[in-house]
Amino acid sequence: MTDYAALIPINVITGFLGSGKTSLLQRLLASPDLRDTAVLVNEFGEVGLDHQLLQHVAESTLLLENGCLCCAVRGDLQDSLRRLFSQRERGEIPPFRRVVIETSGLADPVPIAYTILAEPVIQHHFRLGNVVTTIDAVNGGRQLDAYPESVKQAAIADRLVVTKTDLDTEGRFDALERRLRQLNPSAPVIRAADGALAPERLLARDVDDADGRRRDVDDWLAAHAVPAGDRGGHDHTHGVASFCLTFDTPLDWTAFGIWMTMLQHRHGENVLRIKGLLNVAGQSAPVLINGVQHIVHPPTHLDAWPDADHRSRIVFITRGLERARIEASLAAFNRLANPVAARAPADALA
Amino acid sequence: MCGLCGVLGGRGHWTETASNPDTFRSRAETHTWHRERQARTRLVNAVLRHYGLRLDDWSGNAYMLRGKTGRTALVDNLTEVWAAAEQIGRGACDPLDAALLASLSDGGPGR
Structure with missing residues (x-):
């Protein structure tokens, strides 16, 4: 290949x-x-x-x-x-x-x-x-x-x-x-x-250059470290809003793929962007995902976590889709793979 | 179908770790291609059960989706599963649907 x-x-x-x-x-x-x-x-x-x-x-x-x-x-x-x-x-x-x-x-x-x-x-x-x-x-x-x-x-x-x-x-x-x-x-x-x-x-x-993606991740994690209020609250231009979900529990890659393909199939027109740093269960290095509407870039990875925070963080830019519904849905799909350990997502940064 | 995936031997679907081996090289356990397909089929069936559908591995190179009335469709990857499921099942497959999420909590992949 x-x-x-x-x-x-x-x-x-x-x-x-x-x-x-x-x-x-x-x-x-x-x-x-x-x-x-x-x-x-x-x-x-x-x-x-x-x-x-x-x-x-x-x-x-x-x-x-x-x-x-x-x-x-x-x-x-x-x-x-x-x-x-x-x-x-x-x-x-x-x-x-x-x-x-x-x-x-x-x-x-x-x-x-x-x-x-x-x-x-x-x-x-x-x-x-x-x-x-x-x-x-x-x-x-x-x-x-x-x-x-x-x-x-x-x-x-x-x-x-x-x-x-x-x-x-x-x-x-x-x-x-x-x-x-x-x-x-x-x-x-x-x-x-x-x-x-x-x-x-x-x-x-x-995202396909190893050094570039590490610095890119640093940039967007820094952007999310700023509380949403300091970024000016929520923007609702044409119903478009962005938010970041954080998950304490590692995500099962298979369950995540099932969830994301289903979300993109039904709601792709309104999921303008998904960009995430995932803690994939059973894997030590974080996986980066990057999707636009119905399209997904081939997933890449970082060689190591950028800092001590190893939680999955996923930024969504959506049109008319509620954050709480997306959060609950991904958590429910992740519990399918790991019904005991999986819990509800932690409070998000945005 | 919403895509050209698979036509003329494309790159492989993004959800399949074999398509991007470098990305998944830090895994603690060895995941064979066959085991990954089994896990995918088992989990996706936990979702499809809500729609009265079932997915089986079809000779290791496709998946067979079946409805209760006997309607079937061959699909290559997860993206194609949902379009086919809506055609032979009972309407929209929406991961944000509260009824689906409730049924996932009740069931799980074991059955």
């Missing part, structure tokens, strides 16, 4: 119309670290990209029979990635080591993730890297209020980049940052204007 971490990473840069995706990409591509990067863009914007490996993708979605919207294969992307890989193998283009996809402003990034993780040919050559979402400091708050697409783009991000903070004369950044931290506590919020943007932090430090 191919080593998953050795596959070519694909980063998705998404964000609402005019939120500065292309400007961000332009700055990142100027870095020598990203010299061997192929770029796929959905639309040519006003900001010109001058890059030797730039290809344009027309937007089309193939909805699978009986499938939901998030489980649609993006036919255009499928063709482009297959063609790109074929050109690379034939030596017609330089041997790129990373692909960056810039979506159109209203695109739903989840079908892109689904295409990368589930398309039979693509999944053997590529893996999904970080999803980076840009948010405009001036208009971002209004866009979150008015457009569910914008909320979803922020909820599924691994990195949130706030752009145009230099134009923010009314001091909207702090409120926007608080709101983003409530909406997606596991993603660091980065100001685009803060000097040199480190491509490594945005793109390379991802």
Whole structure:
């Protein structure tokens, strides 16, 4: 079997119309670290990209029979990635080591993730890297209020980049940052204007890189160490809320898989994100899980627990699903595997 | 079916530890592939019983889902179990349903 971490990473840069995706990409591509990067863009914007490996993708979605919207294969992307890989193998283009996809402003990034993780040919050559979402400091708050697409783009991000903070004369950044931290506590919020943007932090430090995932876990555990009240309470933008469940009892991997596949099948559209550090029964190292709607990344692990706290912690970003019901349900499924030892989940951090 | 998993020999389902051996290398006990399938079948049947359904391992490379009326479906993995269960069972399979959770507390996987 191919080593998953050795596959070519694909980063998705998404964000609402005019939120500065292309400007961000332009700055990142100027870095020598990203010299061997192929770029796929959905639309040519006003900001010109001058890059030797730039290809344009027309937007089309193939909805699978009986499938939901998030489980649609993006036919255009499928063709482009297959063609790109074929050109690379034939030596017609330089041997790129990373692909960056810039979506159109209203695109739903989840079908892109689904295409990368589930398309039979693509999944053997590529893996999904970080999803980076840009948010405009001036208009971002209004866009979150008015457009569910914008909320979803922020909820599924691994990195949130706030752009145009230099134009923010009314001091909207702090409120926007608080709101983003409530909406997606596991993603660091980065100001685009803060000097040199480190491509490594945005793109390379991802869940499939051993060092990257350790630091990533440190980041989101630190975010959850802040009481929910200090992060500004609960955000209910379009019914979307985030919370972190903590379990004292080790989780049985088989029971967890049964529960999570069932939850994703019935409620996947409303489970925007699941990200967790699991204490799996019978295993000394923690297992990391990372899911978006109906899609799950292959689980990874840390070599050791980051600190003395060995409880399972799972962050959920959901739309209209109550925390208490999810908590009780997972506890009940876990008791199936271990009816005596399993107890109700401990008080959560968020 | 909500996916292409399995078609043309995909990577293997994320719930199967054999698909990601490196992730599960720190386990204290050796879990054979067969034992894992047995445990999965036993636990999933504790849930399916609520819907009047039963799952059996089918020659080690698929699972056979059966309803009380004799309707059957072959599925490759857990994700496919739930879509098939809703087709041949009695409606939605919802892990947040209070009636299901009550039946899990009453029963357990042993029966």
